[in-house]
Amino acid sequence: MRKIGLSILTFFIFLSFAQAQVRTLDKIAAVVGGSIVLQSDIELQYAQYLVSGQRPNPSVKCLILQTQLTQKLLAQQAVIDSVQVKDEEVDSEVDRRMRSFIQRAGSQDRLEQFLGRSIIQYKDEMRPDIKESLVAQRMRAKITEKVNTTPQDVKNYFETMAKDSLPTYNKEVEVGEIVFSPKLIKEEKEFYKQKAEELRARIKKGEDFGTLARLYSQDPGSAPEGGDLGFFDRTAMVKEFTAQAFKLKTGEISPVFETENGFHFLQVIERRGEQVHARHILVIPAITQASLDRSKVTADSVYTLLTTAKSFDFSSAAAFYSDDKETKFNGGMMLNAENVQTRSTYIPTDKLDPQVALLTDTMKVGSISKPALFTDPQTGKKSYKILYLKSVTNAHKANLEQDFAKLKEDATNQKLTRTITQWFDKRRKETFIKIDPEYQDCPPLKGWVSAETTAQAKTE
CATH class of the missing domain: 1.10.4030.10 (Porin chaperone SurA, peptide-binding domain)
Structure with missing residues (x-):
């Protein structure tokens, strides 16, 4: 405080x-x-x-x-x-x-x-x-x-660098993941849906939307502002939220609806062209031990398939089973958060989630880990993951063969700055x-x- x-x-x-x-x-x-x-x-x-x-x-x-x-x-x-x-x-x-x-x-x-x-x-x-x-x-x-950077541009850029001042790149790994998030069944969700219904009823009876949002909404970004989300277009929110926001008239309150984040209801404050200004209240269902146990059973089954079925590869398993939207359609491979635009899968070990780094440090290249319980360091949400260590690149001086993508990015930045x-x-x-x-x-x-x-x- x-x-x-x-x-x-x-x-x-x-x-x-x-x-x-x-x-x-x-x-x-x-x-x-x-x-x-x-x-x-x-x-x-x-x-x-x-x-x-x-x-x-x-x-x-x-x-x-x-x-x-x-x-x-x-x-x-x-x-x-x-x-x-x-x-x-x-x-x-x-x-x-x-x-x-x-x-x-x-x-x-x-x-x-x-x-x-x-x-x-x-x-x-x-x-x-x-x-x-x-x-x-x-x-x-x-x-x-x-501005365009050709392979010859990269080669020229590298050759102009003083050999005694070439950058040193830290140890990097390529890691894949299949994420199994716990999912509540209908009976487990009912309490939280009813809580949202009760808050909506209080507002319909005359209580202030903003006050109740500050007190009860579990959206950390908007709750301090009375649930206010500002203006947004049709691409900014998940589809269920967008469907509700864009069919309401100014001042109307939606029914309680469910998204991947929990149970919501919203009120449209203003409409302006293809943008809506709205506020909402979010109730997030708490994960139960039973739901965690169910995700563990699924993870164990997928691990068994990966280690016994020759026709079942990691990339296919990630696309079919993983609950992580950022990696499931990328063969399960994690992206370097500092190089998202280049979609680089090479991640310095000091930038890895410590939980991932600890587990992969004991793995051999090409191996798959048994399902392990992970806690998201930002949200605190728990999930089971299967990890795949695709490659390890030890610390080394820059060279064209191993570091072409990084050198291309540097060469491009140089051309952009010059332009x-x-x-x-x-x-x-x-x-x-x-x-x-x-x-x-x-x-x-x-x-x-x-x-x-x-x-x-x-x-x-």
Whole structure:
């Protein structure tokens, strides 16, 4: 409890600091083309930097201004190239950030009390900056969309690296899993469904939805916000949830329904095009020992098939039996969480779940483990797993044969950086940019203005 209290106190201290800067220090920190960057913009972002737990470091303001300048340049080019973002995308990002603020503050009421205005008003103030940020991100993607890395590019990249400074890669493994999650039978679920029905009935009789959500909903992301999920489209939620949300009228409350997460009911707050703003209450059924025992029996049966039936391979078993949606259609293979985009199955052993690392450390390559009970470190949910150790790569210096995928990623990142840097160098020369003398000695901003402009600003 003490840590939570300090977190909220810190939030208020630094957000108060930011608000004070808006009132007392406002000036134009920079001009880029037809846009300006205010000192208050920089101070507010610096306050958010402090809220995140970082140590005070005024030089960070230089990086903040650099980010603002690059964002302005990208947004201005986006207008020329007709690069846009949908209002629904902006709304979704505004809601995401606001949920974070509310969580830090402790409640929506406390945040509104401190801000001195409603959440709706504050969202309206945030919206233009967030829209510009999203447009800039999309423009950056457009600039680099044609960047391609060939095998020859990777070879050239590797050959230009100094041989005495080649990176060393840690020991890596490829691990497959078949997950057997415990499943409750209808009779075991009934108590939790009835609990959701009772909460719904209380709301229908006049009790406040938000209050009951804060007290009883088991969705950790939305419960502190009165069950508010913000705006979402048809792709954001599981199909059962989407089906309920998109058939209700504003203000209507759904019946209790079941998803993979538990029993819910929801209320539609607002509809906007193909997006719905809703809130919900979730009741999660508790796993029973009987359900765990049933999943163990299934896991044992699959293990027997894997070790006795020659025609029954691990990949097929994962696709048919595994309850893990991320791995079951990938031959059961786990993906490196730090390289999800490349879908790499090579995972450094220090990045493995410690439970997986402990078991695979005793396995031989190509072997399959007996079913073992695992506990998810984030959710605390228990399940039985069968593991398959496909390969082990010991720690080694980088080489093309073993590390082509990693080297390709590095070479691609180098090309992306070069492309975007060249674009900015060209745009800076073509755009009027003026920076306040307070920031002209910032190392990150060297080269952003011409010598003539710098001299002129210092004499003003």
